[in-house]
Amino acid sequence: MKPRGHQKAKKTTINVVSLFSGAMGLDLGLEKAGLRLAVAVECDPIAVATIKANKPRLGIIAKRIENVSTAEIKTAGKLKRGDHVVVVGGPSCQAFSTAGQRKSLEDPRGIMFQEFVRVVRELRPRFFIMENVPGLLSAAVKHRTLAKRGPGNPKLKSNEELGSAFKRVVTAFEKLNYYVAFDILNAADYGVPQARERLVLIGSRNGERITFPTQTHDRNGKNGLPTWTTLRSAIGDLTRRKHEYRPFRRLKARRLSRIPQGGNWRDLPKRMQVRAIGGAYKSWGGRTGFLRRLAWDKPSPALMTTPNGNATCLCHPTKTRPLSMTEYARIQQFPDSWRFSGSTTQKYRQIGNAVPVGLGRVLGAVIKKALKEKPRRAARGKVECRSAKLMLKLKKTKRTYVNPPRMRRYPKASTLSRWLKGKPRIRNKEVEAYAAVEVRRLLAKIILNTATPSPPARFRAIKSTNSAPHTSGQAVKYTNRHPVISPHF
Secondary structure, rough: OOOOOHOOOOOOOEEEEEEEEOHHHHHHEEEEHOOOEEEEEEEOOHHHHHHHHHHOEEEEOOOOOHHHHHHHHHHHOOOOOOOOEEEEEEEOOOOOOOOOOHHHHHOOHHHHHHHHHHHHHHOOOOOOEEEHHHHHHHHOOOOHHHHHHEEEOOOOOHHHHOHHHHHHHHEEEEEOEEOOOOOOOOHHOOOOEEEEEEEEEEOOOOOOOOOOOOOOOOOHHHHHEOOOHHHHHHHHOOOOOOOOOOOOOOHHHHOOOOOOOOHHHHHHHHHHHHHHHHHHOOOOOOOOOOOOOOOOOOOOOOOOOOOOOOOOOOOOOOOEOOOOOHHHHOOOOOOOOOOOOOHHHHHHHHHHHHHHHHHHHHHHHHHHHHHOOOOOOHOOOOOEEHHHHHHHHHHOOOOOOOOOHHHHHOOOHHHHHHHHHOOOOOOOOOHHHHHHHHHHHHHHEEEEEEEEOOOOOOOOOOOOOOOOOOOOOEEEOOOOOEEEEOOOO
């Protein structure tokens, strides 16, 4: 018999309650991190078929989340009192996506986060992870089309201002009395062959400190990190396979054949550009999704649910066809053995909506680390941004965007100011200026190891605990009025 001191420590099991499971990219990542998948809640019959085909022993509740009770979840997941539980999910994001119509909370899909909140409130898990598109941060409660903004239109209401939807989300989380931290993570920073940004909110019932993962890869290989994983490394060995995809229409294929790797519609001759993208030619913005051909030596851009669409084109680097189903799954890091149910269109939708498996894995590591932290009663009920860079971006959020002067009925800037009721478009300048000083000070300390001026005395000092240049390690409390800089607890 081994001495008592040499006995193996009992492994802590963290049970995952998966809501809006889809094709289970996030869940597979959490499983890779050592968490246990307990139950999946999914109402789409095609996604349910995918889950059953790959996880036949997993408890599945094939119902709309509105009709699912927490008692049902406990039974299906075989959860007992005292179990460590993390509720995870990504409520439908199309309502907030910049690629969609941005109906926000007016869209029935936009209020699914309330069902997520309900499950957390009733189940009281130890942690929760909610992910969504970054567009949620700038969405308005009530969407107003660009054509109806600016001078000559009714004044802007508070619920039509950018960011008003996220304020409601924050209020809902504050009422849970959890500590909640949020940040935007780029999957490419963690070895995923895809530049896909996701807004991640992680909640802790006991107030444990949440430390977001330090990036393992860098776009340019800075600070000794490897460069982003390329598309070639993910799908380069699939060239001889038979591929399943929906081909481009003949005219689109002819235009794409003239576009080089990494290019898009802008690489066409000027005379062809207007006809190639139609009315979008006169709009403003990047429009990079039109007639886009990918490059072998870069990661894939964020996968879309329709890779052959007009504004969501994802053409193979050397072949004039959309990325195939197998290539899609590889980029999202699904195992080659993972089977997707449904038609080609339905498979694209499932894979395109998934969270990359690699990003799920690093989020699982965050939960495991947080479980070892000390409870902090004073932190409960607070919602904080964990990135100074993101906080500055939030502070610079305009009340709304309007068409450029050439597209407005009244192009003068003074007329626009009166329509905006004279309010500044960038608010809380003092806090913003301080944050800029703090970011410079922290970067100087980390990178240059030089002394820089201290921030104003009326602000408390903030200690950085992360060495990665993309985050300062500071916390920013987000309220319905404005973010307030605060130190770590």
